[in-house]
Amino acid sequence: MQSSDADKGFFQRPPVLENQVYDDATFQRCFTLFLPGDVVQKVETEVAELGNEVLSDQVFAWVTDSEHNKPYLKGSGRDVFGQWKGDLVTGEGWRGLQDFGQAHGIVAAGYDTPYGAFSRPYQFLRIQLWTASCANVTCPSAMQDGAARLLQTHLSTPALASKLSAEEKKVFENAFQHLISRDPSNAWTSGQWMTERTGGSDVSLTETTAVYQPSVAAALASKHEGIPLGPWSINGFKWFSSATDSRMTVLLARTQKGGLSTFVAPMRKHDPFATTSTGIPKPDGEILNGVRIQRLKNKSGTQSLPTAELVLEDMRGWLIGQEGRGIHEVSTILNLTRIHSTVAAVSYVGRGLGIARAYAKVREIGAGKGARMKLTESALHMRTLAKMTSEYRGLMLLTIFTSYVLGISEHPAPLGPEVSQALKAVTPQLKHAGALLRVLTQLTKAYVCKPAVSLLFSCMEALGGVGYLLNDEQEYLNVARLYRDCSVLPIWEGTTDVLSTDFIRALKHPKGGSGSLDALGDIIKTAFEFQGKSSYPGSWNPVKEWETLKNRIVQESVGELMGDARDILWAVGDLLVSVLLYVDAGRDGDAVSQDIFYRFLEGKGIVGKRAKISVSDELARDIAVVYGGAQSEISSKL
Template sequence: MSTTGSSGADEGFFQKSPILTNQFHDDACFRRCFKREHRVSYTAALGYVLTTAVFLPADTRADAEAEVAALGQDVLADQIFAWVTDAERNQPYVRGSGRDVFGRRAGVLVTTEGWRELQNFGIAKGVVACGYDTPYGAFSRPLQFLRLHLWTASCANVGCPSAMQDGAASLLRKHLASRKLASQLSAEQRKVFEDAYRRLTSRDPTVAWTSGQWMTERPGGSDVSRTQTTAVYKPDDNVGFASKRQQLPLGPWSINGFKWFSSATDSRMAVLLAQTQNGLSTFLVPMRKHDPSATTMTGQPLTDGECLNGLHISRLKNKFGTQSLPTAELVLEDMRGWLVGQEGKGIQEISVILNLTRIHSAVAAVGGIGRGLGVARAYTLVREIGSGRGTRIRLVESPLHMRTLADMTAEYHGLMLLSIYASYTLGLAEHPLGDKAAPTPALAALTPQAKLVEPLLRVLTQLTKAYVCKASVPLMFACMESLGGIGYLLNEEAEYLNVSRIFRDMCVGPIWEGTTDVLCADFVRALKHPKGGADSLAALEEVITKASTFQGKQARPIGWDPVQRWTSIRDRIVGTSQGDLMGEGRELLWGVAEVLVSVLLYVDAATDGNLAMGDVFYRFLEGKLGVGKRARGTAKDGLSRDLAIVYGTDGLGSASRL
């Protein structure tokens, strides 16, 4: 031992490790979206009033609470983080660079055990299935995405194939559940669709499938109108079966082309776009087929062997982030598949999937922020800093640090409300509300007429994905910065602290499923559409008007007039040509998004008069809309308010005991 008092590699000060706790209990924003406490308050005019959570009815919450709380703990298990490290360190590759030893094509994709086990975990926990096999109707979707919110930061990007799996399931359900659409399916096609749907919504990892979604090609990127992949109807070809055991045919369409960005390359099926003689169309394709000549690596015959279904991996992408996710360039040569819907209606069909994947993208981004803030909160309780004259305080006692963290938490809360509201709107589109599934009074103020749900969803998915994913990148960087140099490290040794990995992966959010500009352009086109644009405008107007007049326990700030602000934006949209509006796409989308977030924050705060949520609401108005003014008070008062936002407590005394 050193006698000089000097520090060394194994001597001196070592920072105490922060303890990351279950976000279900620790995250005040999550608690408000899922499980706000029932409280009874008294007013002379109304008597006793029961306040409830915004997004979930009491019976749904009561049924699901224990299971979701357990999920919040399960995703923090050491085994989960070991799988994450394995998936990140041992990245996917193509064995033999795509050729066997004799030069024949042999594009066998190899993924690590960690990746496969994380996929199995998500499937078994029903990350996708709970959107289909639960009895909660319209509330199935917000419940599903609240669960995803807890899982996403621990999943090492298996949420990407899950998102496309969800979208494919939604598309197939549409064609199987509609009497009109189902009547257009052949007997064989129905069997194929039913089998795929069963697997896409299964909780059994030995049965379940994930799915790819292949649209992007070299000529157009997000502009699928320039798709060069082609499909030709060849029903008489003897192409065999997807599986010897199931005897399901591969499909009567022959598909040829090249897909430039294809994630979830290890999936069992995909949905893709291809040109037919009648225009751009959507196809379901099995990824594998029965191979009667298949052998083991040593040449022994396999009775139920498989090979790829007319598919060759040209190469895997080398990416800045999402490195555990196999993303490939794919050559399609006589890939067999099934037409989904009508020829020439590919955009209409694929939009069903995009609604899902864009909401998944937004929720995943906010879920990453939730984990980053969870780590930051834990760090403030153990990290000490100098405070002058030889004294030291914990970060949780620093007015500057806690003001920064409170502002970050306030922004996160608005983004989370918008994301979960988009999932609720999706739920409404799938399951119209009935008498037995009435929303809470607060949510009723945010629920459009049934006829306006689809028009609202048509623009809300674009708006939410663009606004949330773009804002989440700098917010996640702020979470890294709050940890100092530790935040910049790739903390394999303590994977739960690896916020830099989450930041790196989150940077793809504003790019995939449509870049920010692509989504803004789509937003403008949807609002100017000669058939549906007026309904989408009407849906936005109804929600903003109803929400802004919600009667609750939050006073309306002087100068805040969301209806007037919306009217100004609407008039600009209505009175200007689509071409002239395109240059203002971001300005318009951001303007509408900020009005929506402001009314969501207002309704949330007004449900129970929570002072911290009222402060969050005012901070948003000041920072984003330039209206309203918060009372600042003393430094001690400010710290108390900041702690209430960050920890969901009433002040420093409560927070310091956490």
């Protein structure tokens, strides 16, 4: 026997994390299902390059720096003499990651690419690669995207654009161009301020107020671009702001006419008397636009993200839309931020599974009687990973499907001949896209984000004690940080109960509810009728299940449905996932995708357990699910 010490004995060989574009079969399936062949040809190389870049040493160095050098208020918000200053300081890593995301068009890809309805799935597939490496800079990106879409809607919709003054058009267009810029020195992120002490997602008791004071605003303008700050004076207190370093924000405030209204406001203004901390006049003369940072939040996760409590004192801004229609306007942003949250969830799970797959290739365990085996040879470990991978497949299909419906709602045009029959089967009718999106963003965020936390915990558990460590020495293995950050996703942009409540109310809405019900029924029916290269069991009939569920939704009141809101949302989610899995498997007859489809039906009790096969065959089937492809193709990878 030979004893070990700190520098001798056994050392585990580190796993190698592969480019997800090639390593993750689920990513590949979504990439080729929701993008037509001609778009895949144009973007595949660039997307693969992004898959490599997000795993670079530089990116992970920025991540580690952003975690070690958390945002703070200089002097705790006041100078040495007690005067309020409120200068927010962020670290080099955070700024580097922000610049990386802007330069790679994480938001811009949804606006400046020529792919029409496919711009959104293309954008969100790229975000799926990026989020797990970005230390939460995609949170400001989500609100940046939402603000850009809100402004774009008002600038490009004739009925809305006609109501804008020349000055408003100039202001909104200026902000929009900053929001979709790929130049980090010119690009803006945006805040989204709704939450107050009176409630989280419930904004009905908002205490922030806005008063129209155009004469005061006339003298206030930006030094650099000559853009007026806005004729509204906004005052109040915002309890959460997760993009405190942004250049603009969208917020809710109550006006004298009653009801909540939506405002856009720059975060900074020009002050000719502004000085640096040493008393020297500031070259740019910039100060915060009536915003005082009360304090930064101390959170369980997302610690690199500057989240603050904000006092608003004569913040100048612009009304967007009609007074009293604030909830309607903000819904445009919520559609985007909820999809971003959902993509973040599958990004974390995808990365966690990638780490677990890589670890299983190099980790050996006892096999009895002194023998050793890799985790890839463990029937139990592979069965566990196969179950997790199968669940991930359904969650990601639903997520990218939702982004595709968003794209169709923004670019309502007939599909071209290059689109596959499988994609046509999961494409809603143009008249249904908006109605489907109204309920799909709520459903998808709730259905995906909640189980993602559990799945990511299982990824952490798959590494044993190493998974629980904050592995900043090898940041690419830091599943514990991903788990901590992922845990917020079922909470912000609407908790699971809030989303379930909104889902029921949307389905029962007297004006739009029937349209959403028709849209759901149509997409389930169209997908179920897809004639592909695989079959389905006779016991599975999603159209019949939907009709039963729809009848209940129609016949019962909101009050009667509300106690079962989660169950109803999950039932609809199960139906959508089942038809997406069916179409995905049937488009090419892929045996592994067919297996995943049957596993889903088996887990829901729709089909009975399959006949037992040999242990070695069961292991081979599980390995094929975990690593993708036929067993003969996988053996060389292990």
